Structures are given as C-alpha cells and as structure tokens.
Amino acid sequence: MMEKASAPVVVQKLEPKHRKGLVVVITGNGKGKTTSALGMVVRAVGHRMSVCMIQFMKGDLYAGEWDGVKSLPGVEFHTTGKGFCGIGGNPYPWKEHRENAQYAVGLAREKIASHQFDLVILDEINNAVKLKLVDLEQVLGLIETKPPLMHLVLTGRDAADAVIELADTVSEVHEVKHPYRKDIEPQPGIDY
Amino acid sequence: MMEKASAPVVVQKLEPKHRKGLVVVITGNGKGKTTSALGMVVRAVGHRMSVCMIQFMKGDLYAGEWDGVKSLPGVEFHTTGKGFCGIGGNPYPWKEHRENAQYAVGLAREKIASHQFDLVILDEINNAVKLKLVDLEQVLGLIETKPPLMHLVLTGRDAADAVIELADTVSEVHEVKHPYRKDIEPQPGIDY
Numbered sequence: 001m002m003e004k005a006s007a008p009v010v011v012q013k014l015e016p017k018h019r020k021g022l023v024v025v026i027t028g029n030g031k032g033k034t035t036s037a038l039g040m041v042v043r044a045v046g047h048r049m050s051v052c053m054i055q056f057m058k059g060d061l062y063a064g065e066w067d068g069v070k071s072l073p074g075v076e077f078h079t080t081g082k083g084f085c086g087i088g089g090n091p092y093p094w095k096e097h098r099e100n101a102q103y104a105v106g107l108a109r110e111k112i113a114s115h116q117f118d119l120v121i122l123d124e125i126n127n128a129v130k131l132k133l134v135d136l137e138q139v140l141g142l143i144e145t146k147p148p149l150m151h152l153v154l155t156g157r158d159a160a161d162a163v164i165e166l167a168d169t170v171s172e173v174h175e176v177k178h179p180y181r182k183d184i185e186p187q188p189g190i191d192y
Numbered sequence: 193m194m195e196k197a198s199a200p201v202v203v204q205k206l207e208p209k210h211r212k213g214l215v216v217v218i219t220g221n222g223k224g225k226t227t228s229a230l231g232m233v234v235r236a237v238g239h240r241m242s243v244c245m246i247q248f249m250k251g252d253l254y255a256g257e258w259d260g261v262k263s264l265p266g267v268e269f270h271t272t273g274k275g276f277c278g279i280g281g282n283p284y285p286w287k288e289h290r291e292n293a294q295y296a297v298g299l300a301r302e303k304i305a306s307h308q309f310d311l312v313i314l315d316e317i318n319n320a321v322k323l324k325l326v327d328l329e330q331v332l333g334l335i336e337t338k339p340p341l342m343h344l345v346l347t348g349r350d351a352a353d354a355v356i357e358l359a360d361t362v363s364e365v366h367e368v369k370h371p372y373r374k375d376i377e378p379q380p381g382i383d384y
Binding site: 009010011012013014016017018019020021022024026028030031032034035036037038039040041042043044045046047048049059060061062063064065066067068069070071072073081082083092118119151164168169170171172173174175176181184185186187188189190192 | 201202203204205206208209210211212213214216218220222223224226227228229230231232233234235236237238239241251252253254255256257258259260261262263264265273274275284310311343356360361362363364365366367368373376377378379380381382384
C-alpha cells in the first residue's frame, strides 16, 4: 500500500441553517436516471436517513439494485410493475400495467403520509404519467402532501411540465452515443 | 398495507452471451455524476461484484457516501484529496493537490493491477486531469491496462477528448436551473 505524500486534511461537515425537503426531478432520454436515484439512497443512508424507494413499472426484469439496496440499513424498497408498458416484447395489457401503477400510487401515498421517511423515491413515475398509467393530478397530489422536510425524487423520461414547475431541482441525463457501444449487450453492474 | 391488484409477474434475469468490462465516462456540468457512480456501486453489489471507488480531490468535506458505501459488502472506498483545487476558499496549494492526486493514481494502478475488482470507479479524475493534477497519459495508461472483464468508470466534468475516444459509453449530466433552487442551501441526502 502506498503512503499518502502530504499532511492529512481537515474534514469539514456542512450543516444547512435551514433544512428543507426538496422535490427533485430526474428526467431526459439518457440512461442513468435510476442510477442517480440509487446514488441518493447511498448518500441518505450515510446521513442516517430513512428511505423508501418505489419502482413503477419495473418488476419483470432482475436488476442489481433489488439486492444492492437490501444491504443498506433503513431502506424500504418495492418493485410494483410488469415491465415497460408498450415496449416491444412486453406481454401484459395496458389495463394490468395501469392496475399495478395505481397500486404503486396508493403505496406512495401511504409511505409519504406515514412521515417515517426522510427520502421517498418514485422511480419511473414520470414515464408512468406519460403512458397514462398514473394521472398527472395524482402526482401533483403526492407532491403537495409531502412533509416539508421530506425529500421527494421523481424519475423517468418525459416529466410533465406541471411536475417540473413544482420541482426545486431538475436534472436531465443525456447519453452521448458511442459507436462501439452498439455491439455490446447490456452488462450487469453497469446497465442493470 | 394495500394489496396488489393483479397477478404476480414472471421475473426474468438477463445474462449477456458476451461479458465485457466497459469503460464508462460520466461528464457534463450538471450535478449528479458522482451520484450516478454511487448508483452503479449499488447495482454491482447486488450482482455480488467487488468494487473499488477512489475519489480524487474529495476529502475535505464530509459527504453521505463516505458512510453509505461502508454498509455495502465488497466495497472498498478511498477519499484521497483536499478539496477542489482552485475553488474559492480552498486553502491548499496546487502542489499539495497534485501530490494527493498522484497518490490516487498510484492507488488506482495498484487496485486495477490486483485483478480483485469487477468495478473500479475513479471519481473526479476527469476534473483532476483538467486541473493538471493528473497527466492525461496516466489516465490513458490506466484504461489500457484494465482487465478485460473489469468495468472502469471515470467521472468529472471536462473529460478529455482522448478519454472519451476510449470509452464505451459517455453520459452527460445537465442541470436545468430552477429559479426556486437558488435560495436553498445544499441539503444532506440530496446534495452531499
């Protein structure tokens, strides 16, 4: 093991004068929106916060985060769906996707109202609204009833303007296509 | 607790025919690059991969991930720096930042050469190259000596063209500024 060359650093710890629960929207067509939300889970756990992550639509295809988040203390994790509605190969009718998404909305409402969580992540909810599995008014209702100190993160492409309007921060993830990537299949640990 | 409305879904598990260790660059001026890398750690842990994350420059300001990643099995985590060189308020001279970054390069070389990791993340290394704390040739050397099945993730704004050229995937994170956000201080669990 190498030795560090110079003297140790003094570590500072930020403490905001005013705590505020943020509404964060992560949208855009690039890969990395859920990945970013998972990173927030890691940070929140480090701060000893309690987290609830609900994945809309996802549930038909195993992803590393299903087991990864289980290793983190204070995290509740739910997959509620049957895959991406309307995407080629998905065998389930719209009505079933709608039922699952409506279950997820009820679950989100319950978790937010419990006041037990410092961070609630509704993964792919923006996309679910676009596909009419969730009504826009339902999402606006979830945002409006959020406890003031609770962070609420909404991911998924095609976030509605009205949701963006209520957000404190909006991030857009873009993928710069790379010619070599097209011949490489999705790889565990990176893509799922 | 609400009941799910419809029948359970059949879960599929992807298994690529050809495994390949990817070189992933996460760049752009928006917030969320390190966050995204942390999400990859969660995924990789779920797949029972072993992970080494080395943060360049960071080390002077506590962030939730320092403790968050400690909860994850199979993850080695190092902060090696003294903060962002040249950013207002950072008291350390360039020479010390360079020494720390050179230590981090040696550490990265050692960890990559050990063949003990499925995923190595060099956080803020792109930025460190831009600030001349790390030489571009050193980064290209790390990429070239990477084991074929190991994923290598390089984060930080201003990624060099030569690094992008060698990458399999490049993601750019953009922040859509929001007028309300400017009056809100950085919040734990979201911003750090």
